[in-house]
Ligand SMILES: Nc1ncnc2c1ncn2[C@@H]1O[C@H](COP(=O)(O)OP(=O)(O)OP(=O)(O)O)[C@@H](O)[C@H]1O
């Protein structure tokens with residue numbers, strides 16, 4: 001009696017009761033399918049985030065901020081002003097550029113604003129930036145036009161993400177389809193190239209302390225906030241795929257740093273400026289982006305910056321935290337799938353016990369003609385293993401199809417909302433192999449008790465039935 | 467030393483306060499190549515004794531020695547080896563596996579006996595030819611007549627060429643004609659030198675045997691019944 005004999009026998013026995021066998025296999029398929037699609041979802045989210053980080057060069061970037069940004073204690077970090085001492089200005093920029101291992105450093109001026117383009121309006125945080133950053137990895141994503149060419153002219157580089165929020169569609173492939181659906185004419189349709197040379201209106205608010213005093217003293221005419229509208233010429237359109245962390249930090253609208261410096265500001269960094277009033281030196285920049293030549297130097301450069309009394313933030317180091325968070329998410333998703341598999345395991349036990357009841361006499365016969373307890377166990381283990389293997393392969397296919405369908409439906413909604421489609425699910429090889437191994441393992445464990453029970457059957461008793 | 471020595475063998479069933487001595491202190495010898503018939507009333511312990519001889523059951527006490535070696539001395543492994551190679555069993559209700567063809571039923575016994583896959587099919591057909599059923603190899607038990615099914619069962623019992631054939635009322639479910647065919651096969655096997663031990667209720671069948679023993683209430687009543695005495699004592 002070889003293993004092949006056992007498997008052939010198992011297949012035959014399963015085929016004999018094919019309806020019951022297929023229902024049991026279906027149970028395993030659903031369990032594995034649930035487990036695999038859940039974990040694939042978690043892995044997909046994690047992969048999207050870490051890919052976005054890698055492609056945008058965020059893993060080799062350190063952000064110097066006037067206040068400490070700490071993802072673990074966001075509120076606390078914003079109100080912690082104890083360390084404010086070094087102003088973020090050009091002098092500091094020069095010092096940072098001299099640190100060993102630093103590839104480059106650029107200051108960014110950031111400010112909230114309202115933008116208007118082709119009768120569409122939205123709010124954002126724009127970034128005033130040195131045109132030279134156009135050469136760095138993070139900005140190699142132009143769809144049309146060029147990067148900023150001057151430090152002082154009112155130029156603008158906008159992102160596709162911003163266009164989406166402005167309800168302007170430039171995706172030519174889907175344009176026709178979308179245009180047909182858009183019966184209310186909510187969207188404007190054009191090519192990215194068409195936007196080059198267009199004028200974008202940037203409205204910023206500025207804060208006048210003297211007028212504020214006026215308000216306090218009861219002057220009805222006084223208005224501490226004044227609006228300023230700056231027309232900007234669009235020189236380039238960047239392709240910013242999704243709402244990842246790369247695009248949120250002011251990347252939607254880039255304008256030359258020199259020009260940005262002329263816009264009076266109010267908002268985030270003016271608060272810290274206000275708190276620093278005594279030192280007299282204002283921050284020129286909202287942040288300074290430091291790029292290291294080699295990601296391995298990141299920790300060392302970070303330490304040096306900290307020694308200079310700067311507040312720094314490196315997403316690469318926060319990534320460990322993010323990974324840990326995803327581990328927890330995956331574990332929870334995995335547990336749900338695991339429960340489905342336990343139920344499937346009970347189904348296997350039930351099926352095997354039932355077939356032992358039906359085949360009691362057969363087991364007696366096998367013993368009478370020379371079958372050992374081990375061989376009889378083997379027959380039932382074989383059946384359990386086949387259920388597990390077929391169920392696992394079927395479950396992987398089922399899980400894959402489900403994620404395919406779910407991904408298509410979700411992406412349809414995402415497109416309707418004017419966002420770019422994303423790959424929501426990711427199947428790493430360890431998930432596929434792991435779930436096959438796991439399903440077979442589970443089936444064998446489920447087969448343990450029934451097999452032992454079958455082996456213990458007393459042949460004299462079993463053969464008495466006729 | 468006899469071929470088979472049954473030595474003070476006992477099988478006592480206990481359930482709550484009731485004890486049933488199914489086989490109660492039996493001793494006798496069986497010679498090599500002997501054709502032995504066992505007769506006795508229903509419930510006298512015939513099947514229990516045969517199952518002990520077949521290694522399907524273990525005794526409460528006593529020994530059964532085959533060529534001097536106690537069958538029950540080596541535990542389960544010894545019993546499995548005994549069932550695989552030394553004895554073949556035939557039952558009143560055929561006991562073929564319904565989901566397998568005649569050939570496959572025999573091939574399973576061959577597989578347990580360690581015959582390689584490639585040889586099994588040919589061996590099974592050979593065995594079926596021996597009982598005159600070569601052309602029924604691919605038929606399922608439900609497609610066979612009682613007589614044919616019992617012949618397949620005999621072929622299966624012979625799969626691993628055992629020296630001893632144990633038959634528990636092999637003709638009990640058959641008409642006279644089929645019963646005679648089966649009995650004829652057993653006689654042939656006896657002529658080939660095999661030891662045949664057969665339980666029967668039919669004195670005509672017992673007459674074919676060289677020796678007949680009679681059981682009653684788990685004990686041996688006569689161990690040397692001749693054909694004449696069988697005639698005299700109606701069963
Ligand atoms: N598992 C058991 N538990 C209790 N008593 C049993 C058990 N098996 C058999 N017996 C009893 O043992 C006795 C002998 O049974 P056995 O089957 O050996 O008789 P038999 O001579 O083969 O009868 P028959 O001719 O009807 O086949 C019977 O009284 C039976 O009820």
Ligand SMILES: [Mg+2]
Nearest residue numbers: 512513514634
């Ligand atoms: Mg009986």
